[in-house]
Amino acid sequence: MKILLTGASGLLGRALMKVLSNHNTFQILGLAYSRVHNGLHKLNLLDKHAVTQLVTEYQPDVILHSAAERRPDVSQSDPEATQDLNVHATAHLAQLAKNTNAWMFYISTNYIFDGTTPPYHPDAPPNPLNVYGQSKLDGEIAIQNITDQACILRLPMLYGPVDFIGEDAVTTLAQSLVETPEIKVDHWSPRFPTSVEDVAQVCRHILEHKSQHTDFNGIFHWASDPSFTKYELAQKIVQELDLSTTLIPDPSPPSGAPRPKNCQMDCSALKNLGLGVQTPLQQAIQVPLNDFNRLRHTL
Numbered sequence: 001m002k003i004l005l006t007g008a009s010g011l012l013g014r015a016l017m018k019v020l021s022n023h024n025t026f027q028i029l030g031l032a033y034s035r036v037h038n039g040l041h042k043l044n045l046l047d048k049h050a051v052t053q054l055v056t057e058y059q060p061d062v063i064l065h066s067a068a069e070r071r072p073d074v075s076q077s078d079p080e081a082t083q084d085l086n087v088h089a090t091a092h093l094a095q096l097a098k099n100t101n102a103w104m105f106y107i108s109t110n111y112i113f114d115g116t117t118p119p120y121h122p123d124a125p126p127n128p129l130n131v132y133g134q135s136k137l138d139g140e141i142a143i144q145n146i147t148d149q150a151c152i153l154r155l156p157m158l159y160g161p162v163d164f165i166g167e168d169a170v171t172t173l174a175q176s177l178v179e180t181p182e183i184k185v186d187h188w189s190p191r192f193p194t195s196v197e198d199v200a201q202v203c204r205h206i207l208e209h210k211s212q213h214t215d216f217n218g219i220f221h222w223a224s225d226p227s228f229t230k231y232e233l234a235q236k237i238v239q240e241l242d243l244s245t246t247l248i249p250d251p252s253p254p255s256g257a258p259r260p261k262n263c264q265m266d267c268s269a270l271k272n273l274g275l276g277v278q279t280p281l282q283q284a285i286q287v288p289l290n291d292f293n294r295l296r297h298t299l
């Protein structure tokens, strides 16, 4: 199976590259833009001509589309750039997938929901509260309008191996906890922090399943449980890093782009197919915390 992976230099994309290149069922070409290393191919997804040329030449069986602007506050302050990458580039890839008979595998987010009526089934009505969530939903809609040979996988907050402190929520939080002796942390929104290494395995399972069941298409959810507010996550980090930081639970919504309160997703469709992997947070969090310790001592 020939896979074209966008966003291969990103938090999730690196985990996908690692897992998929370890299986000889898959031949994978990873795309990056500003962080081109480890054999990745440089491509600006906003350059439609270059994207068309590459897809036409490579003739993938699957376009696994992970690249996106995924920082809600950045999207909120630059909706047009977000729209260009998250919607227009996605629509273009979907059209190319259709033209070349490739399967479109799109990574989306639980931020397409408003967080008021969890748990959300894949067919629950979306109602994004911020520009980022709207753009990812518009990407989903664009794909659905172009091709029915597609899979949309919605994910919650991700963490895992990081290239820099602040690349995921765990190392961002760890940095604040190290720097601040007493800190208020969001205890308003339950999150479902999920390891990118688990997500990469789930994607591998989906791709293997697709190779056996050619009619497999649709919208799916994946997340770990149980939930953690950022305050509860901070408690774990304080414990693991042996910090003396005083944590104060903050019961009010965070500032910045509006966030949904509780976007818990119903993941039973993939679980029922036996396709899921869930590493307990206590275990998987060691990966970004080890990176955090290594990176902060090299600063």
Ligand SMILES: NC(=O)c1ccc[n+]([C@@H]2O[C@H](COP(=O)([O-])OP(=O)(O)OC[C@H]3O[C@@H](n4cnc5c(N)ncnc54)[C@H](OP(=O)(O)O)[C@@H]3O)[C@@H](O)[C@H]2O)c1
Pocket (backbone or CB within 6 Å): 006, 007, 008, 009, 010, 011, 012, 013, 031, 032, 033, 034, 035, 036, 043, 044, 045, 046, 065, 066, 067, 068, 069, 070, 085, 107, 108, 109, 110, 136, 155, 156, 157, 158, 159
């Ligand atoms: N991170 C989360 O907590 C989270 C939660 C739910 C869903 N998701 C979804 O999961 C997917 C992966 O997210 P992530 O956390 O891995 O994102 P990320 O770490 O921010 O990576 C973004 C990727 O997009 C690439 N990219 C950005 N602009 C580009 C352009 N113009 N042309 C080509 N590539 C471009 C980046 O390439 P360079 O870095 O090389 O420029 C990078 O590989 C996204 O679709 C996101 O919406 C993420």
